[in-house]
Amino acid sequence: AQSVTQLDSQVPVFEEAPVELRCNYSSSVSVYLFWYVQYPNQGLQLLLKYLSGSTLVKGINGFEAEFNKSQTSFHLRKPSVHISDTAEYFCAVTPMNRDDKIIFGKGTRLHILP
Amino acid sequence: DTAVSQTPKYLVTQMGNDKSIKCEQNLGHDTMYWYKQDSKKFLKIMFSYNNKELIINETVPNRFSPKSPDKAHLNLHINSLELGDSAVYFCASNRGAQETQYFGPGTRLLVL
Numbered sequence: 001a002q003s004v005t006q007l008d009s010q011v012p013v014f015e016e017a018p019v020e021l022r023c024n025y026s027s028s029v030s031v032y033l034f035w036y037v038q039y040p041n042q043g044l045q046l047l048l049k050y051l052s053g054s055t056l057v058k059g060i061n062g063f064e065a066e067f068n069k070s071q072t073s074f075h076l077r078k079p080s081v082h083i084s085d086t087a088e089y090f091c092a093v094t095p096m097n098r099d100d101k102i103i104f105g106k107g108t109r110l111h112i113l114p
Numbered sequence: 115d116t117a118v119s120q121t122p123k124y125l126v127t128q129m130g131n132d133k134s135i136k137c138e139q140n141l142g143h144d145t146m147y148w149y150k151q152d153s154k155k156f157l158k159i160m161f162s163y164n165n166k167e168l169i170i171n172e173t174v175p176n177r178f179s180p181k182s183p184d185k186a187h188l189n190l191h192i193n194s195l196e197l198g199d200s201a202v203y204f205c206a207s208n209r210g211a212q213e214t215q216y217f218g219p220g221t222r223l224l225v226l
């Protein structure tokens with residue numbers, strides 16, 4: 001079985017400051033890792049994903065994440081946030097041996113302070 | 115040219131009624147999903163369909179029934195609606211495990 005833990009339910013950060021949203025997972029098999037973003041009153045959209053290869057993954061809107069296998073983490077970072085980054089961020093995993101299963105974390109609400 | 119569309123966007127109804135939510139994707143994807151998002155933003159997968167076969171049913175009450183007339187559509191029918199069914203329901207689709215899921219805009223259901 002797999003599980004995803006997003007330790008912070010809310011993260012306040014000042015505009016133009018850096019941010020890190022934490023994600024840890026547990027799984028008995030190898031997984032693919034994803035970060036999705038949900039802007040207010042919208043559906044989710046993909047920020048970035050890790051399938052294989054380089055552990056540093058770059059996504060849209062200046063976000064990046066680093067896969068750390070030993071720590072089973074996939075933290076999301078951005079060096080300078082903008083007010084438009086206000087949203088809910090979801091970490092998710094899919095076991096490599098299943099086409100039909102995805103497990104989402106509970107989400108982290110990013111508040112950008114002016 | 116919306117990739118994943120849902121109708122209706124808003125649905126307000128009385129307890130005990132039966133309602134349906136429709137979902138269509140024009141991406142040629144093989145797998146479609148239904149999710150329920152509660153007021154705390156927790157996202158729970160309800161169903162997925164792959165080539166017209168149900169392959170996930172995550173302890174969802176049998177009042178909820180997915181119906182897929184073809185690969186591009188996955189509708190959600192709900193019988194005897196309850197107050198606790200109030201939530202946002204999202205449809206999504208993708209090609210497979212490592213592929214991006216594309217989400218619809220959501221259907222906001224309020225049961226009175």
